[in-house]
Amino acid sequence: MAVLGPWVPDVSDAPVGLAVSGGADSMALAFLARRWRRNVVAFVVDHALRPESAAEARLTVGRLAKMGVTARLLTLAPFPKGRLQERARQARFEALEEACVVAGCLDLLVAHHAGDQDETVWMRSLRASGPAGLSGIQPVSVRGRIRLVRPLLSLSKDRLRQTLKAENLPWIEDPSNANRRFERVRWRQDLTSEQRREAALLRTNAVQERQRLEAELAISLTRHAVWHSEGWVFLERSGVREETLAALIRLVSGGSYRPARDALLRLIEQGEGTLSGVHVRPAGRFGDGMILVREEKAVTGPISARVGVVWDGRWRLLTPDVPSASLVGALGDAVHALDLRRLGVPSAAARCLPGVWHEGRLILWPRIGEKAGEAGFVWAAGVPVTGENRLGT
Secondary structure: OHHHOOOOOOOOOOOEEEEOOOOHHHHHHHHHHHHHOOOEEEEEEEOOOOOOHHHHHHHHHHHHHHOOOEEEEEEOOOOOOOOHHHHHHHHHHHHHHHHHHHHOOOEEEOOOOHHHHHHHHHHHHHOOOOHHHHOOOOOEEEEOOEEEEOOOOOOOHHHHHHHHHHOOOOOOOOHHHHOOOOHHHHHHHHOOHHHHHHHHHHHHHHHHHHHHHHHHHHHHHHHHEEEEOOOEEEEEHHHOOHHHHHHHHHHHHOOOOOOOHHHHHHHHHHOOEEEOOEEEEEOHHHOOEEEEEEOHHHOOOOEEOOOOOEEOOOEEEOOOOOOOOOEEEEOHHHHHHOOHHHHOOOHHHHHOOEEEEEOOEEEEOOOEOOEOOOOOEEEOOOOOOOOOEEOOO
């Protein structure tokens, strides 16, 4: 665990979080984590996707208690139809992140193991992924307000199960883990030993290449890009490169993924355009280069205003006690009241900033340029522009 640190002191005010489903992998993680550290707290998420899921979640909480692990049950709200697995993953992470913040956890341990790693790299290799994809699941990564740490990536699933058996610790078998309708299950069952060795070699080479590219990207951003607190970026013309522009588009959009390479190359060739909800255009009065601003028609619609809520995947409201029935939404035409030229902010960027609205009237402004605002908003895009991972072989 030391190489995955640094870790905060082992105190009750800052426990380490554990994502526990009740399956063998996560139960082994909980058992090992409790031996490593006194102050841990497990979060058991009930997706409510199967009739028996609530009972299984309660059973898991009870089993964790017998292991001496404090556990908290999190129940997800129903999902809209379509993209069920994707929506479930996103909702699960959002619930885990919020639970970690409430409990004082800076770190969340997740039970991905060596088999998961092999399957991930192999599937990505078949999709012709580059170094970022082939470097696989990272031991440590930053997401939102927490670190995700995966300490079991070097261990096989069989070894984790043998650990539980040796301690007479039960677990739950999720039938979906054997359902060949899912691509990952098919690869889990069909990958040969030779293919798993090939996946490990692919990953080793990809990690080295990704480290090199990450270092180059960090230097390029330092030299050529300027991030503005209103959520837009200026990029010098000499810094317009594929990797740099891809990273900045993801930053400004607040998205989890970089844009498709073919679309990005077309955008660079054209010199202007919209991609992944970000408008890239010549900087004009802002200098010799490009500016990247959020595309107004791509922003999220108004949502209920409450402290801690994230709007448009980019801005978190910190102001408490806003009037009931208030909404967080884009400033839009309200920016006409500001002298944006004097403030040095592109109109397109200002229009996509958040404000608090009540009964159709803007009641709380964010900070724009040098103008002090009344509403506390902080940038909350979940993935850093670079250095998001602690890479290792």
